[in-house]
Amino acid sequence: MKFKVLYFASLRESLGKAEELVEAPSGVSSVAALQRFLAERGEGVPALARGRNVRAAVNQVMVKDDVAIADGDEIAFFPPVTGG
DSSP states (O other), rough: OOOEEOOOHHHHHHOOOSSEEEETTTTOOOOHHHHHHHHHHHSOOGGGGGTTTTTEEEEEEEEOTOOOOTTTTEHHHHHHHOOO
8 A cells, every 4th residue: 555644743853754655564553553654664764653642634633542543544743733
């Protein structure tokens, strides 16, 4: 399955890219599974490791990490944001 993955704020800075097209194995069928797959690629992606406070959106709708994803979806990852 292929996904367009977007990274925002400090995630974008940590990864050195704002977006990428990702081809994931067929077992990657939820936001959590995609996040785990990306973190395990070993490309300096510790910011996406499980247990980190990362929010996600699928097709521009904020979701929980157990939400199913499908081929062609756009998944965006956001770090925690504070305001003041």
